[in-house]
């Protein structure tokens with residue numbers, strides 16, 4: 001299938017890219033790895049007059065620690081995240097999640113910025129970013145704003161990004177020692193999107209849960225945060241009964257679309273199961289058992 005015709009520019013700097021976005025008055029699309037955008041264009045879901053290829057802008061690449069945060073350039077590929085020694089040591093949840101994304105070919109070109117900016121609730125980074133309480137740097141010709149991942153997702157393929165803005169950087173926390181984390185994803189086969197997935201990040205004081213984030217992939221129009229489940233577990237010693245109650249509360253907020261991956265009932269049930277497994281694994285890790 002051939003996409004409609006379009007103009008193509010490949011700026012060498014962020015300021016050039018921002019100037020092009022500004023001039024295009026909403027008619028341009030940013031091209032990152034192209035793994036989501038090009039299929040959308042082939043199906044005529046997107047018909048940009050201009051593609052602004054940001055793949056030749058060195059300042060959009062790289063992973064570095066700044067204080068207690070890790071700053072990741074939006075054009076960093078999934079494979080680069082997977083291989084990052086810094087992330088493996090300081091925020092191991094992220095490379096763990098990347099292993100679940102697509103396949104090695106897609107991970108070789110697909111970028112963290114594209115995965116986040118696309119606004120697809122089926123993508124794996126969005127829920128992870130909410131669980132990590134990540135921040136996104138959005139730049140336009142008028143300036144810069146830093147937004148919380150928690151506020152970024154407004155609907156399916158609909159985010160806080162304005163047409164003249166570029167996501168330039170993703171900032172995730174250095175996870176303190178003793179942080180428990182897990183990403184549990186059910187998928188039909190290698191390379192597929194989630195039927196349902198759950199992400200958990202928690203810390204314990206003794207047996208008590210001091211802080212917990214529980215988020216869900218592909219069971220609603222946006223990545224979901226199971227806030228009532230988080231509240232239930234915070235401040236308590238988590239036992240099997242509480243895990244079960246938290247899973248039930250997480251299931252209550254799910255509203256998945258039915259498709260070839262399953263009907264609503266099945267997907268909601270699986271979201272509950274992924275939540276149970278992610279909480280248990282995160283606790284084991286926080287206790288140093290895994």
Ligand SMILES: Cc1cc2nc3c(=O)[nH]c(=O)nc-3n(C[C@H](O)[C@H](O)[C@H](O)COP(=O)(O)OP(=O)(O)OC[C@H]3O[C@@H](n4cnc5c(N)ncnc54)[C@H](O)[C@@H]3O)c2cc1C
Nearest residue numbers: 030032033034035036037102110111114115117123124167
């Ligand atoms: C076979 C297959 C399987 C896949 N499986 C998974 C999976 O299991 N899990 C998963 O998470 N993903 C999966 N994906 C999606 C993949 O991760 C894509 O790479 C990702 O969704 C988009 O990243 P990209 O770099 O290719 O962005 P592109 O396709 O280039 O862009 C996607 C959208 O984001 C916008 N955009 C990109 N970068 C920026 C930026 N810096 N600032 C502003 N806007 C920007 C573009 O304009 C476009 O609208 C799969 C894709 C394929 C083809």
